[in-house]
Every structure is written in C-alpha cells, then in structure tokens.
Amino acid sequence: MAENKLGYKNMEIDLENNMSIDKIENVEPIENLKRKINIGKLNAPPKAWYYLGTVKSIKTTPTPFSPWGKPLIAYRNKEGIVAQYRHCIHMNTDLAKGSVVNGNITCPMHAWKFDKNGKCTDIPGGNHNECTLRLPTFPTHIVGGHAFVYKQTIKRGETPPTMPFPAFEDLGWDDFEIGKGIDFLSDSPWYLITANGFDICHFEFVHGRVPLIKSKINFNSNNHCSINHNYKNISQTWFDRLVRYVYGEKMSLNYNVFNGNMILSRTGMNGKSNYMCANVQPLDSERSKITIFPLTPKTIAIKQIPILKHIGNFIRRIIIRQFFLAELRSIKSVRLLPENLMESDRVVTQYFHWLSTAMHKSTTKEETHEK
Ligand code: FES
Ligand SMILES: [Fe+2]
Structure with a gap:
C-alpha cells in the first residue's frame, strides 16, 4: 500500500509520479472509493x-x-x-x-x-x-x-498541547467580530452536515444554485478538506431574492472542513465577502447539534454606523437561520448508503472516503484514567 506525504493511503496508485491527491482521486474508480467508506468509523465522533x-x-x-x-x-x-x-x-x-x-x-x-x-x-x-x-x-x-x-485527553507531564485551532488562510480570529452563536438541532448524523458542501447536485435542486464551473475538492491535509464553488443564484425564496437584488446573481463559495466537524466558509457576492463558522456536535449516531457563528471582519465592522450595523446583523441572522432551516429540512431523512453512490456523486464520495481514511487516521480511542 502506498502512502503520500499527507498519509492518505491509496491502493494501486503509483505515487512515484508525484500525482496530487486530486489527480489520484479523479482516476480512482468510484467502486474503490466507496468500498473504503466505513460508517462504523464515521459514527465515532472525530478528534476535533x-x-x-x-x-x-x-x-x-x-x-x-x-x-x-x-x-x-x-x-x-x-x-x-x-x-x-x-x-x-x-x-x-x-x-x-x-x-x-x-x-x-x-x-x-x-x-x-x-x-x-x-x-x-x-x-x-x-x-x-x-x-x-x-x-x-x-x-x-x-x-x-x-x-x-x-477531544483528546492531556497526558501526564504534558502541558496542555496546542492543537491547531482551525482558521481562515488570510484572516486570523482576531481580525473578526464573532457574532452570537445560532443553534440548530438536526436529525442527521454529524458527518452528513459537513458533507453537504461537497454534494454538488444538491446545490442546484435544494438551493437553486446552478454551477457555473466545475467544483473541485482539495485535500489540504489529513484534517482539512476544501472546495470552491461558483454558481448562479436562481432560488425563489424571499431571502435569496433579497440577496440577489442587493448583490446580483453570481456567487462563489469557499468551503473548508476541519477535523470533519468545523466549517469555515466564505461566500463571495459582487466583490463582497461573507464569512461564517459552523461547529457540529454529534448527539448520537443519528442526530447532531450545529452552532453557526456569523463573522464580520473588523476592518468592515469599525466603519459601520452602529444602528445600521445592528439592523444588518439582525437581517443576516434571519437569512442564516432561514437558509439552514431549509438545509436541515432537506437532509432530514438523508442517510449515507455507500453502496448506492454513483459517478455523479464522485466529489461527495471522495469526501466520505477522506473522512473514513485520511482524517480518521488521527482519531484514536479516547484515552482515559491514565496517569
Ligand atoms: S472522592 Fe470522588 S467518589 Fe470518592
Ligand atoms: Fe445544502
């Protein structure tokens, strides 16, 4: 079995040719990818x-x-x-x-x-x-x-280890004003929530976002996976009409998942960026809790007139709430059935494969009661 520098193992792959993970995944037959998706493993909450x-x-x-x-x-x-x-x-x-x-x-x-x-x-x-x-x-x-x-115990003799905390590439946490968390309860397993950003087809049929170019998954590391979408917003919901009226119909989405349970996203609309963080907590194997934090870059926040800022934040929270309620309703009864995944599901299959292999490599049994 070959192993690339990220520790992402792929059978029957010639890594001597320095192929990137993307290329590896795009030539790997879908049957091979889905065979390695392990729901038992996915049900275990990740080290995150x-x-x-x-x-x-x-x-x-x-x-x-x-x-x-x-x-x-x-x-x-x-x-x-x-x-x-x-x-x-x-x-x-x-x-x-x-x-x-x-x-x-x-x-x-x-x-x-x-x-x-x-x-x-x-x-x-x-x-x-x-x-x-x-x-x-x-x-x-x-x-x-x-x-x-x-989710990892501190061992004897260790000062608390500094686990890298997920962050955007270009802006640190100190660069943001972090809004109050918005909580959602979902009847979906935790891994389906973060996987949704990689489910290409659903963007069009659930959210009315028609792809303009092909979205490509990037395996940044064992703990970080991302995708960039570019689409046209044709949704007829009131909040999407409002967004379209203000910002136009073209949108981009840079969607990052860290450790399987943390989403950091940046939506681009008409030159403006909208940042958001979501943290997913498994409640059991079928239900999860999601907390979403609206993020405002401080460079923008300080320029806003306080009253307009409050109104803007209020509207933004309503839009986030409406969008995610629709999202959670749409995936309520969705379950991962690896054997039914097809070539049309390649990107999300790659994500689940990554979750089951590369990312889960860093998940070990919780250590307890050791001195
Ligand atoms: S000291 Fe905690 S149970 Fe005895
Ligand atoms: Fe969605």
Missing part, C-alpha cells in the same frame, strides 16, 4: 474542536456539558477554561456537584481534589502521591469570547 459555549456562560463552579456525547464538566478560572471528565475516578461521583477551591476541583463524596491538569492533589486520610489515576482533562481554546474543547 467542539463548542462549549460563551466564556461568560461557563461559571467558576463546575457546569455539565457533553460536547461529543461524553459527560464532561467545565469551569472558568483566571487562566481560562478547564474541561474535565464529569465522573470522579475514585467511585464515579458526579463532579458537577463538586466545588472548585484554589483551582482544584473537590469531589463531593470523599473530597479528593484534582488540579487543572487532572492530577490528584489531595486524598483526605490517604496519600495522593500513591494515586496512579488522573481525572481525564481536555485542552480548551477561546476565540472572541467563545470556548471550545478538544
């Missing part, structure tokens, strides 16, 4: 960044969360946000009922204490140095007042 909530909403006392279906607690301290496993490693007591004193969470049952890295720092009536267990603890990251948690 998950949205916790606004920093303000996370209290200084432990608050329960379950960003990828596993019970966690999070609390805020002077340095940031601490996210840990919700159940005590001693006898499983619910730490959401515990307290945080001097940066240590104290279990309400036998008062064991754990620091921000999950290390046991006190066992009343015992010796904590003999405790070989650690309370599983997860890296967190804050952007624009919003907290995210990464």
